[in-house]
Amino acid sequence: MAKVIEVEHLYKSYPMVVGEPYSVLKDINFSINEGEFVAIMGPSGSGKSTLMNTLGCLDTPTSGVYKIGGEVVSGMNDDELANIRSSKIGFVFQGFNLLMKRSLLDNVSIPLIYAGYGLEAQHERAKVMLEHVGLGNFIERFPNQISGGMQQRVAIARALVNHPKIILADEPTGNLDTKTSIEIMKLFQELNAEGKTIVLVTHEPDIAEYAKRLIYIIDGVVHYDGPVSEFKGKK
Ligand SMILES: Nc1ncnc2c1ncn2[C@@H]1O[C@H](COP(=O)(O)OP(=O)(O)OP(=O)(O)O)[C@@H](O)[C@H]1O
Ligand SMILES: [Mg+2]
Numbered sequence: 001m002a003k004v005i006e007v008e009h010l011y012k013s014y015p016m017v018v019g020e021p022y023s024v025l026k027d028i029n030f031s032i033n034e035g036e037f038v039a040i041m042g043p044s045g046s047g048k049s050t051l052m053n054t055l056g057c058l059d060t061p062t063s064g065v066y067k068i069g070g071e072v073v074s075g076m077n078d079d080e081l082a083n084i085r086s087s088k089i090g091f092v093f094q095g096f097n098l099l100m101k102r103s104l105l106d107n108v109s110i111p112l113i114y115a116g117y118g119l120e121a122q123h124e125r126a127k128v129m130l131e132h133v134g135l136g137n138f139i140e141r142f143p144n145q146i147s148g149g150m151q152q153r154v155a156i157a158r159a160l161v162n163h164p165k166i167i168l169a170d171e172p173t174g175n176l177d178t179k180t181s182i183e184i185m186k187l188f189q190e191l192n193a194e195g196k197t198i199v200l201v202t203h204e205p206d207i208a209e210y211a212k213r214l215i216y217i218i219d220g221v222v223h224y225d226g227p228v229s230e231f232k233g234k235k
Pocket of ligand 1: 014022024042043044045046047048049050051
C-alpha cells in the first residue's frame with residue numbers, strides 16, 4: 001500500500017515572551033497508508049489539534065519532515081501549501097465552519113472557486129457531493145435551517161468536493177449528540193470503504209472504535225500506535 005502521510009521527527013514549539021520556547025510536539029514519527037482510518041486521542045492540551053493542523057498544511061512544523069504522497073511538504077511556502085490543501089486534503093472542523101448566509105450549494109462550492117471552476121460546474125459538482133452525503137433535497141437551504149448533524153454532513157461534502165485522497169477531521173462529533181455522532185461516524189466509515197484515507201481526532205473511545213488504528217498522544221509524544229481493538233490505555 002502506498003504511503004499517503006509520512007511524519008519524521010516532527011517537532012512544534014511556540015516562542016514564549018520570556019524563556020525557552022514551549023514545546024508542543026516532540027519527535028513524532030508515523031506513516032499512514034492509503035485507505036487507512038486512524039483515530040488520534042489524548043488528553044486536552046496534548047497537541048492533537050497542533051498535529052492535525054500540521055497534517056492539514058494549516059500550520060508548519062518547527063522541524064522534522066512531513067511528506068504527502070512522497071512529496072516533502074514541510075518547508076513549502078504559503079502558496080505551495082495552499083495548493084496542497086486544495087488538491088490533496090479535505091478538512092472537517094468541530095464547529096462545522098459554514099457560511100451562514102449562503103445556501104448549502106454555495107457552501108460546498110467554495111473549494112471549487114479556489115480550484116478555478118465556473119459557477120455552473122461548481123454547482124453541478126457541489127450538488128453531487130450533497131447527494132452523496134444524503135442532502136440532495138436540501139441544496140437550496142441555509143445552514144440555520146438544518147440540524148447540527150446535517151450541517152456537519154455539509155462540511156464533509158465541502159471537504160470531499162475536490163476529491164482529496166485525505167480527509168482530516170478535528171473532533172467532528174464534538175458538537176453533536178450521541179445518535180448524530182454515530183451517523184457521522186458511519187458516513188466516515190463509508191467514505192473509508194470508498195478508499196479515502198481518514199484521520200480523525202476524538203475524545204470519545206466509542207467514536208475511536210469506528211477507526212481501525214489509534215494513535216494516542218500524551219504531552220506531545222506518541223504513547224500508543226496500533227489497532228484500536230488492542231488499546232488498553234486510557235479507556
Ligand atoms: N499559537 C499557540 N501559541 C502558544 N501555545 C499554543 C498555541 N497553540 C496551541 N498552543 C498550546 O499547545 C498545546 C497543545 O494544544 P492543542 O490545541 O494542540 O491541544 P489538543 O490536544 O488539541 O487539546 P484539546 O483536546 O483541548 O483540543 C496547549 O498547551 C496549547 O496551549
Ligand atoms: Mg484540539
